[in-house]
Amino acid sequence: YQLPKFTREEVLEMDRKYNVHSWSAQNALKNIIPVEKSEGIYFWDYNGKRYADMCSQLVNMNLGHGNQQIIDAIKQQAEDLCFIAPGQAVGIRAALAKKIIEHAPEGMTRVFFTNGGADSNENAIKMARQASGKQKVLSMYRSYHGATITAGNVSGDSRRFAAEIGGSAPGVVHFFGPFPYREEIEFESEEALTEFYLKMLRKQIIAEGHNNIAAIILETVIGANGVILPPKGYLAGIRALCDEYDIFMICDEVMAGFGRTGTWFAVDNWNVSPDMITFAKGVNSGYVQLGGVIMNEKVASHFDDNALQCGLTYQGHPLACASAYASIEYFEQNNVLDNVQKVGKVLGECLEELAKKHACVGEVRYIGLFSAIDLVKNKETKEPIAEYAIDTTGNQKKVVAKCKELGFYTYGRDNCIQICPPLIITEEELREQMKVLDEVLTWADNEFCK
Template structure:
């Protein structure tokens, strides 16, 4: 097939997500390997967002590919009610990686489905109906996950089912002007007081769960300040509420540890995951369910089920992926390259007038673009970019060979976890060059 025909057919027959169809010009990809992919004209791109922060081990990992092939030859599908070697192995490996003793896994196909089923599990276990989740979070776009979501992508789901309550999570850079925080603990205390007030207003006896992206992803890589997650855990324990950590994006070594919550002194009741469990080679997600909740279903039916739950090929890919994280010493590489990334981001923030703040943990980072460092005025307004300025900047980056995405006034930098220091430094020079142009735009 001629390459130009591929794009023409794509525009004719495919509906592309989150886009006005007449405004898009999709790149035709012909090859992908390691941290790179290539277009039909032979242009090479550094995959600096790991696609949608899911290609953690890059493109073309042979061990994962072979596991998929072997399972397809052996048993490509059998219903979820049957026990299968790869199902048992995948669940065991995930439970062991979590460190949540005697927990169990309910498998899904993606992050949104994981959060959908976590909602159901929380409601059934607690016999309560209200669910708390943060503003400036993304949990998926299906009916329930879309109502969990706390940013403009939720609007299409509204009014939706009742019982979804939003709370303000910590975002010190854009905290109310009257707030004068001296320490991270001050930030945590302020936002935890707001949350507890809201719990009281909504009736603790009606609240099933508090959902939180352990590290907020596309909405700006918002890292919880010291004591915040511990404070949520304490509130949940006080009021009999379940703590649910959404690790769909932050999980699987993206932040340095296997799961981001492991870097804090907490143990959640439910953990949702997807993306890096198979690095996108095939779809797979799930909910890790703590022992006390899992045991409640020993004699009571769990009202969750999916045709493709624990799909054999997905589970085979997950087993191979988790082995590859260990074989490739990914935790060590994230520690080493995360340090380099942090230094590079600090240098960029000091140099460029357009960077209000950069935030980074492991190989998970974002820069927040502003018109003025003094006023903190965003480069584009919340959910409003009529001139397509951010798309223009992303296009400029892509022209340099730096492929990523933006959300509102944020640029995401989250490369594959196999990236080397040389590759990282080369890619960040591309970002530096484009930010020179952005500085000129705001003068």
């Protein structure tokens, strides 16, 4: 059997006619890239134009494009066993769970596999509700947890509005978390900021009735909404509040997990062990869709004698598990985490230089190879180039388009753009792309900061 080959024109014509694309008005999709091939940190269109993938697609291709080890694993698994229902035991699924647990924070013991990020969060919330018998879930504004109804509702950015049509999902309560660059008042120290937000959260827990709250869900590092890092002590403070009020702590590491921040899991940077970690994306760079919930014994043991009311036909798909197993072995064998720390340091230095040089850079935020640039019209006032959640200027899209024109592929939200290259990027490759970014920011200075 041989798959057909298509010309550029055939791809575009069929795509326009038969595909519906996410998060877009279809008629606005004028500049879709017909992608012909990809390798490492690059992909090419049908005209041979090369793009450096500086956001790892949707911050999911942690090992980049065309990783032969992952491809081999998928082929081998396909020859052995493509699919078997989740009720059966499969070697590769069991071995993958064991491997994930070996790298997970202390205290985490078992894995429930899903197909992706949103359903990981859906299932983690369902488990917390089943195991606690409580309904409410507290989640943070500015976070993103997925596009399905509950994951969409617990999300804290404007993408949740469509999930709220017909009424919000029951029991979802939002709270504001810290965002040091854009606080309404000035705090004398990072510790004071943390203390304020933890005090406010405690008040909210009490006001909502702590006996009604099943879980607090948060992104360990807020990703798509501009790489916002938790201030010192914040995650440990949430852990303590959860312990005090018997609430499950769920850390969404769909974007931040599997090496993105330079450690296996982002919580490792702050030595916190939540009750559940949800993952997807970087677990296998999306070669086959996979996600999951890692849990501690407090959660897992509840389901030893109580039926877990969760299930998906394709969860823990053998092809996906094989690709994830090979991916994790690749991390181990090639010291990928060391590369993230080494090249991540260079990324931080380059970003700080850009922040000094360019009028349009309000702040750069980074950890490992996870970073964003907060673009402003004025450094003093911090006025963003595009208003959070209610922008009508399309200014950020203009920056992204300029990047794309110069072969630097990324995306953004509101006034921020992401710089999150594959974790295998070399220092030379990074420096080359940062020069391109420098050029884009010079253009943006003239465009927005007159």
